Amino acid sequence: MTIDEQLAFLRKGTVEIIREADLRAKLEKSARTGVPLRVKYGADPTAPDIHLGHTVVIRRLRAFQQLGHQVIFLIGDFTGLIGDPSGKSATRPQLTREEIAINAETYKAQIFKLLDPAKTIIDFNSRWMDTLGSEGFIRLASRVTVKQILERDDFEQRLREERPIALHELLYPLVQGYDSVALEADVEFGGTDQKFNMLVGRNLQREYRQEAQVVIITPLLEGTDGVQKMSKSLGNYIGINEPPQEMFGKLMSISDELMWRYYELCTDLRAEEINAMRAAAEAGERNPRDVKVELAKRIITDFHSADDAQIAEDEFNRIFRSKEIPEDIETCEIKAEGWPLPHLLVETGLAESKAEARRLIEQGGVRIGGVRQTDTGIVVGIKSGEESLLQVGKRRFLRVRGVAA
RNA sequence: GCAGGGGUGGUCGAGUGGUUAAUGGCACCGGGCUGUAAACCCGGCAGGCUAACGCCUUACGUAGGUUCGAAUCCUACCCCCUGCACCA
Numbered sequence: 384m385t386i387d388e389q390l391a392f393l394r395k396g397t398v399e400i401i402r403e404a405d406l407r408a409k410l411e412k413s414a415r416t417g418v419p420l421r422v423k424y425g426a427d428p429t430a431p432d433i434h435l436g437h438t439v440v441i442r443r444l445r446a447f448q449q450l451g452h453q454v455i456f457l458i459g460d461f462t463g464l465i466g467d468p469s470g471k472s473a474t475r476p477q478l479t480r481e482e483i484a485i486n487a488e489t490y491k492a493q494i495f496k497l498l499d500p501a502k503t504i505i506d507f508n509s510r511w512m513d514t515l516g517s518e519g520f521i522r523l524a525s526r527v528t529v530k531q532i533l534e535r536d537d538f539e540q541r542l543r544e545e546r547p548i549a550l551h552e553l554l555y556p557l558v559q560g561y562d563s564v565a566l567e568a569d570v571e572f573g574g575t576d577q578k579f580n581m582l583v584g585r586n587l588q589r590e591y592r593q594e595a596q597v598v599i600i601t602p603l604l605e606g607t608d609g610v611q612k613m614s615k616s617l618g619n620y621i622g623i624n625e626p627p628q629e630m631f632g633k634l635m636s637i638s639d640e641l642m643w644r645y646y647e648l649c650t651d652l653r654a655e656e657i658n659a660m661r662a663a664a665e666a667g668e669r670n671p672r673d674v675k676v677e678l679a680k681r682i683i684t685d686f687h688s689a690d691d692a693q694i695a696e697d698e699f700n701r702i703f704r705s706k707e708i709p710e711d712i713e714t715c716e717i718k719a720e721g722w723p724l725p726h727l728l729v730e731t732g733l734a735e736s737k738a739e740a741r742r743l744i745e746q747g748g749v750r751i752g753g754v755r756q757t758d759t760g761i762v763v764g765i766k767s768g769e770e771s772l773l774q775v776g777k778r779r780f781l782r783v784r785g786v787a788a
Numbered sequence: 789g790c791a792g793g794g795g796u797g798g799u800c801g802a803g804u805g806g807u808u809a810a811u812g813g814c815a816c817c818g819g820g821c822u823g824u825a826a827a828c829c830c831g832g833c834a835g836g837c838u839a840a841c842g843c844c845u846u847a848c849g850u851a852g853g854u855u856c857g858a859a860u861c862c863u864a865c866c867c868c869c870u871g872c873a874c875c876a
Contacts, residue, residue, distance in 0.1 A: 607825095608815060618798090619815080636825040672824045704823070739817085742832060746818040760839040776818065778825070 719785030
């Protein structure tokens with residue numbers, strides 16, 4: 384690939400590259416000297432469950448690896464101690480060395496589904512922050528002015544709106560920036576929320592007489608609701624360790640509009656290919672449903688296998704297209720006797736409360752053996768040794784087996 | 789410590805004595821439609837009792853009080869935020 388081709392390749396799925404000219408220079412230098420670029424990405428040590436939102440940046444890291452460069456996956460175990468830079472949530476829990484080690488292993492298992500282990504270094508910023516000491520930290524702090532730190536949009540805004548800013552939040556960018564110094568990073572990746580911190584890294588590197596890193600900003604992926612960014616706490620995420628059927632279902636539930644965004648950020652298809660698909664769908668040549676199925680299968684193939692993807696699709700079609708029952712249905716045992724239907728639903732965990740169970744029944748969401756039940760007063764006879772099939776909504780199934788009391 | 793602002797259901801955010809289990813958005817759940825768990829439309833969204841009409845309990849930071857009646861007024865307390873003191 385020529386340098387121009389490389390730049391185009393690396394640009395996909397990014398929001399901004401600061402500065403592209405610097406990146407070009409670094410790529411040229413690397414090609415000339417044969418020394419790979421050091422590409423840094425910092426991860427939160429407390430949340431090792433990777434979801435599709437995280438994979439957006441991981442795919443970009445992989446792009447660098449494909450060009451022969453070195454990825455440094457930095458686990459911010461020290462940064463984790465000083466708190467959440469967003470100011471949204473309370474201080475993060477303090478992790479023990481063992482917990483951090485476990486989380487790191489979990490990370491590895493997940494990121495290596497996309498990244499090349501031979502071109503990935505896992506590091507921890509406590510390695511240099513622990514030895515820096517209070518004195519070193521103060522010296523570090525002397526390199527940056529208050530005004531510079533307060534330039535950050537978030538701080539500026541919160542100051543203006545008289546919302547609180549904890550002191551340690553001002554320190555956060557310093558630590559993150561110093562990580563780049565310690566690692567002599569050539570490139571740092573992060574989401575839009577990390578832009579400022581990464582720019583501090585550039586300034587600090589210059590302070591320490593290093594070449595400033597290139598900052599590459601990746602977009603935040605919207606969650607399955609299509610509104611808020613994907614995150615575990617909002618419950619709108621698709622975890623890469625989730626079972627294939629679950630992933631398939633969740634991916635089919637995203638809106639047709641959002642699907643293009645997922646194509647762009649969660650597949651390796653080139654922009655032209657995606658645009659062509661979109662044009663075909665909008666012209667009515669391809670059914671959006673089929674395009675979405677393809678998306679789901681591509682993503683599942685990345686984290687499971689092509690076979691798993693096919694099985695997930697078959698299962699989905701069986702339930703939603705043919706309205707048949709799934710292959711594997713959990714069985715639960717229950718005392719053989721006459722159960723009023725709402726009680727039965729609560730007992731089996733299909734409803735949270737009897738009030739909810741009643742609502743579900745009234746709304747026509749409950750079936751027994753495939754037959755819709757709309758009478759909340761019905762008593763279901765569960766006989767010992769016999770099974771009944773309960774269904775709530777379109778996709779919750781449960782077999783109930785009666786056992787003698 | 790002082791001054792000011794604030795704490796409402798999963799979330800955001802209305803409501804300042806009486807159709808209030810509490811407007812509305814979002815999220816979520818059920819139904820319809822569909823080659824989609826899309827879009828759109830309809831319904832639901834504290835809990836308990838009843839086959840059902842309905843009844844009853846909790847609920848607007850906490851605890852009391854005023855009132856026929858309070859999320860709304862009063863008192864005390866708790867928590868959060870902003871500012872002041874000030875200058876290592």
